[in-house]
Amino acid sequence: MNLPIKKQLIILAVLSTIIPMILLSILIYIYGNRMAIDKSKEINIDKMFLIDQALTLYIEKTKHTVNTIAHNPLVVDLNTNELVTYRHWSDWSEMKPYQNSKTEQNIYEHMKLIHMNNPDMGSVYIGTDSGKFVMYPPSNRRPFYNPARRPWYIDAEEKNGVITITRPFVSSDKNFHVFAVAKHIYFEKSKEFGVVSANIDLSSITGIMSHFNLGKESYILVTTEDNQIIVNTKDPLSVFKNLNTDELPAFYKELSKMNYSWKNINAEGNTYLVKKMQSLGTNWMLYALVDKKVVLAPFRTAFNALLLCTLLILAVFIPIIIKYLIYLLIPVNRLSNHIYSLAIGDSEALQKKISLYSATDEIGKTIENYNLFLESLNNIFLKILGAKQLISSNNSKISNQMLIISANITKNLSLIDNTEKKIVETDTVFRHLLGDIVEIENSVKSKAASNRIEEKLNKGKDEIDSCLKNITEYIADIKKTSAEMNINIDKSVEYNKSILNESSAIGKTIYVYKLRSPENYSGDKENKKGKKD
Numbered sequence: 001m002n003l004p005i006k007k008q009l010i011i012l013a014v015l016s017t018i019i020p021m022i023l024l025s026i027l028i029y030i031y032g033n034r035m036a037i038d039k040s041k042e043i044n045i046d047k048m049f050l051i052d053q054a055l056t057l058y059i060e061k062t063k064h065t066v067n068t069i070a071h072n073p074l075v076v077d078l079n080t081n082e083l084v085t086y087r088h089w090s091d092w093s094e095m096k097p098y099q100n101s102k103t104e105q106n107i108y109e110h111m112k113l114i115h116m117n118n119p120d121m122g123s124v125y126i127g128t129d130s131g132k133f134v135m136y137p138p139s140n141r142r143p144f145y146n147p148a149r150r151p152w153y154i155d156a157e158e159k160n161g162v163i164t165i166t167r168p169f170v171s172s173d174k175n176f177h178v179f180a181v182a183k184h185i186y187f188e189k190s191k192e193f194g195v196v197s198a199n200i201d202l203s204s205i206t207g208i209m210s211h212f213n214l215g216k217e218s219y220i221l222v223t224t225e226d227n228q229i230i231v232n233t234k235d236p237l238s239v240f241k242n243l244n245t246d247e248l249p250a251f252y253k254e255l256s257k258m259n260y261s262w263k264n265i266n267a268e269g270n271t272y273l274v275k276k277m278q279s280l281g282t283n284w285m286l287y288a289l290v291d292k293k294v295v296l297a298p299f300r301t302a303f304n305a306l307l308l309c310t311l312l313i314l315a316v317f318i319p320i321i322i323k324y325l326i327y328l329l330i331p332v333n334r335l336s337n338h339i340y341s342l343a344i345g346d347s348e349a350l351q352k353k354i355s356l357y358s359a360t361d362e363i364g365k366t367i368e369n370y371n372l373f374l375e376s377l378n379n380i381f382l383k384i385l386g387a388k389q390l391i392s393s394n395n396s397k398i399s400n401q402m403l404i405i406s407a408n409i410t411k412n413l414s415l416i417d418n419t420e421k422k423i424v425e426t427d428t429v430f431r432h433l434l435g436d437i438v439e440i441e442n443s444v445k446s447k448a449a450s451n452r453i454e455e456k457l458n459k460g461k462d463e464i465d466s467c468l469k470n471i472t473e474y475i476a477d478i479k480k481t482s483a484e485m486n487i488n489i490d491k492s493v494e495y496n497k498s499i500l501n502e503s504s505a506i507g508k509t510i511y512v513y514k515l516r517s518p519e520n521y522s523g524d525k526e527n528k529k530g531k532k533d
Contacts, residue, residue, distance in 0.1 A: 009325045032299045040295040044288050047212045048277050054208045056281025062181045062198055063163045070183050070196040074110050080128045080190040086145040087131035095138035104134050111136035122199030127153055129193050139173040156182035156195045168240045177240035209233050215294040221287035227256045331367050408481035422470050
């Protein structure tokens, strides 16, 4: 990555904050949706059981009422011949039980009392095979009305004395669909069969359903075993229609085919969680259609609030994190600038130290170590400057000594030349002496020659003494000059040794710092690692 480290750290800080929050939000969203749906399913199953219990209690109560009527002595000992029939009336007929026989009045009063004690129950009535009929509350009868031909009568007759819930049918007086709880009985006194029945009031069942709210846009559906709708809390007009009819939306057909597990059904632009359950008390089918959007609404509201708070927190803390990262990088930038100043040869950079923000963190320790390095490097340069001055001074001293040695050598060479001249002169004197000695030998007896020889010998002696004296002085000067030359040479050697020692110490120091440099250090690590491998 070619981005500056500041941008890399900022991107890393932002990504390391945002990505975990996004992943956590996704997990919370998925897990929260699942929990909300599971919790809704659990609650609605409990509600369906309660609905089933309420329906069962209502039906059982109606059955109990019908059974009570059927076993009442007034009904058991009823003379059906004293009841009115409408099977031969060719026009609508108004029921007037108080204008009929005393027996019919007593039965009517009994059913009235039963109905008053059960206000949520529909009509109560008795019909016979011969077409006799009495009912509370009274209503108009159709022309040629024969109870034995009605669905409630036929269904009860098929069960032969077992209380049954009949199929839905259209009432004869008000033309709306109802169903009944009926029992087929035998009137011993009249030797005639008949049916005691009570209508199931759908408004009462709908009222029971209304106590179990599944949520907004959710509703309850109750059907018979043959898929006829009994209750629909959302669409009352669909009551007594078959689920598979083309008059209803297509998703109703899916209801009839589904099993007893939860299922997602798309209907009317919504997604419903649908549960099918068979009522234990009535054998009806109960359907709970729960709007999934409504189920998830509380969780999504809470999730949106949480998400908003998270975004606000990120909006506050990300700038703080970025500013803190920039603050941390200030000493790093100063270190980089300082190293660059050294690289371009800024000598004043050696005298400057980088200020510390903190001496405890890694960056602070790095800056502190770098300042120590600068101090050591500055000391090395000072030693180099001192060595340079020492070398310059020693060179000057060596030059002076060499000049002195050169002067002494020139002086000694001059003395040697003079000595050589004296020796030549002495040799000449000796030769003259030898010639004179020969002449003396030839003329020993000559007094003048003897005096001349004596003079020459004295003169030659003086000259020889003078030459010897000069030679002795010359030799002494040469020895002295040689001793001084040896001293100067020894001093030069000592100066050179000190220079070499100083140079060696400086070289060792520079070599140590070179070994401590990051490149060699990392290289050593790699070499060691390679050796281990």
